[in-house]
Amino acid sequence: MMLPAWLNITFNTPWLLSLLLLLPLIWVLQKRWPRPATLLSSEIILPKVNSVRLIIWKYSFVLRYLAVICLIIALARPQLPLREENIDAESIEIALIVDLSSSMLAQDFQPNRLEASKIVATQFIQKRMYDLFCLVVFAAESYTPVPLTSDHKLLISSLQGLQCGDLEDGTAIGMGLANGVARLKAGKAKSKIVILLTDGVNNAGYIQPATAAALAKDLGIRVYSIGVGSMGEALSPVTRRADGEYIFGYTRVEIDEPLLTKISEDTGGKYYRATDQESLERIYAEIDQLEKTKIQSTTIKLFKELYRYFLLAGMFFILLEVLIHRIWLKILP
Numbered sequence: 263m264m265l266p267a268w269l270n271i272t273f274n275t276p277w278l279l280s281l282l283l284l285l286p287l288i289w290v291l292q293k294r295w296p297r298p299a300t301l302l303s304s305e306i307i308l309p310k311v312n313s314v315r316l317i318i319w320k321y322s323f324v325l326r327y328l329a330v331i332c333l334i335i336a337l338a339r340p341q342l343p344l345r346e347e348n349i350d351a352e353s354i355e356i357a358l359i360v361d362l363s364s365s366m367l368a369q370d371f372q373p374n375r376l377e378a379s380k381i382v383a384t385q386f387i388q389k390r391m392y393d394l395f396c397l398v399v400f401a402a403e404s405y406t407p408v409p410l411t412s413d414h415k416l417l418i419s420s421l422q423g424l425q426c427g428d429l430e431d432g433t434a435i436g437m438g439l440a441n442g443v444a445r446l447k448a449g450k451a452k453s454k455i456v457i458l459l460t461d462g463v464n465n466a467g468y469i470q471p472a473t474a475a476a477l478a479k480d481l482g483i484r485v486y487s488i489g490v491g492s493m494g495e496a497l498s499p500v501t502r503r504a505d506g507e508y509i510f511g512y513t514r515v516e517i518d519e520p521l522l523t524k525i526s527e528d529t530g531g532k533y534y535r536a537t538d539q540e541s542l543e544r545i546y547a548e549i550d551q552l553e554k555t556k557i558q559s560t561t562i563k564l565f566k567e568l569y570r571y572f573l574l575a576g577m578f579f580i581l582l583e584v585l586i587h588r589i590w591l592k593i594l595p
Contacts, residue, residue, distance in 0.1 A: 271568065274339035281334045285327060325583040332576035340572065341565035354453040354553055355410060356390070357442035358383060359398045361460040361490075363433045364426050367508060368461065370496035370515070371539055375461055376426060378539045379490060383459075384418050386546040394449065397421060398442040402432025402466040406441060410449050427506065434467025435460055435518075439474035439485070439525070446483055454483045455531070455553055457546075461490040463518040475525040484531040486549050487522035491515040492537045 273279065360379065371378035387395060395417050397408040407420045439458055446454045456478065464471050478485055496515050499508035523533040532552075536542035 271340050271342055272565075274341060276338055278334060278338040281337075282331060285330065289327070322583055322586050325579045325586070329576045329579035329583070332572045332579065336569040336572035336576060338569075340568040342568055343565055353392045353394070353451060354455060355394045355396075355446055355449040355451040356454075356553075357396050357398055357446050357456045358387075358421070359400065359438045359442045359456060359458045360421075360424060361401070361433065361435075361438070361462065362399045362424060362426050362429055363401045363460075363462055364431050364499040364502070364508065365433075365461050365513075366490075367426050368491065368496040368498035368513075368515075369510070370492035370537075371490070371542075375490050376424065378542065379459055380421055380424065382539065382542045382546055383421060383457075385543070386550060387414055387418055387421075389550060394451065396442070396445045398438055398445065399424060399429070400434050400438030400441070400467075401426075401429035402434055403429055404434060404437040404441040404467070405429075406445060410445055432466030433460065433462040433464055434469075435462075435464040435521070436469040436471040436474045437467035439471060440469045440477065443474060443478045443481065443483055447481055453553065454481070455549075456483055456485045456529075457488065457549065458485055458522070458525070459488045459490055460522070461515075461517060463516055464521065471521055471525060475528050478525075478529045483529060484553075485526050485529040486531045487526045487533045488542070488545055489517040489519055489522055489533070489535045490542065491517055 360376075360383075362376070366376040366379070367374045391414065394410050394412050395408070395414070396406060396410040397417060397420055398404060398406050407424070408417050411417060435458070438460075439456065442456050442458070446456070475485065492515060494515060495512045497510050498513045500511040500513060501509045503509060517535075519533065519535065525531075526533040534545040534548075536545055
């Protein structure tokens with residue numbers, strides 16, 4: 263036989279319910295030492311009200327006690343268990359390293375390489391709800407918009423806000439990779455990976471890609487490199503006007519695939535070439551399948567918070583008592 267739902271109610275801070283034990287004590291004290299207003303003879307007040315009003319006036323204090331009871335219960339945070347979930351989480355730490363050089367605005371992807379990369383990366387993040395991520399960007403220099411975090415909403419929001427032109431133009435692959443590796447070094451997970459997305463050739467920065475790759479290898483961090491760009495030529499920014507607008511023209515797509523391949527192979531990862539958004543989606547899907555690390559099974563209990571109902575009930579009883587005394591009975595304090 264199933265129990266009524268209210269019998270399953272639990273409290274987040276049950277010790278606060280001990281405050282209810284004070285109510286009988288307060289009632290006894292009030293009986294022994296009533297307020298001056300209640301010492302007035304009933305012969306002075308009561309003849310002025312009919313029997314119904316007399317009864318209501320006499321027992322209106324109950325509303326105050328009900329209000330206090332409801333507020334104490336609300337403070338104890340009553341919760342109704344909804345369900346339990348047994349989760350065999352697969353958690354790793356992932357550094358997303360994104361190229362923000364102006365060539366990422368090339369229109370061989372729709373609407374361009376950067377926007378298409380944002381869409382696919384967002385889908386990847388949403389699938390891996392138990393993983394920690396950090397976001398690193400680079401052009402001629404590198405910085406970290408989001409350090410290692412489990413806050414996927416913040417991560418996706420920062421990812422969607424990335425724009426070319428925020429950094430000095432160039433392609434410092436070594437700087438971006440070294441920055442991402444440094445962020446993962448501080449993490450605690452046993453499994454750590456880098457997803458390095460670029461569309462060019464290393465031509466800036468004071469850290470060489472080989473140096474950053476060696477650091478990743480020493481720390482056991484696998485690097486999955488993705489070269490983004492179609493084969494042949496693509497409509498890309500060729501110069502920039504004084505007002506900041508880019509002027510586009512057809513340029514040859516140049517990606518240092520030998521370098522990216524070596525970085526990935528040396529660290530135990532893999533190099534991929536994405537020529538359109540569909541192939542980029544397949545790459546992320548493969549990485550998603552390759553990188554799964556099981557951790558101990560965890561039971562998560564989901565609750566429905568009930569404190570609002572008791573809070574509203576307490577406020578209702580307070581308001582009702584005020585209305586009875588100040589309006590209906592017209593009794594002054």
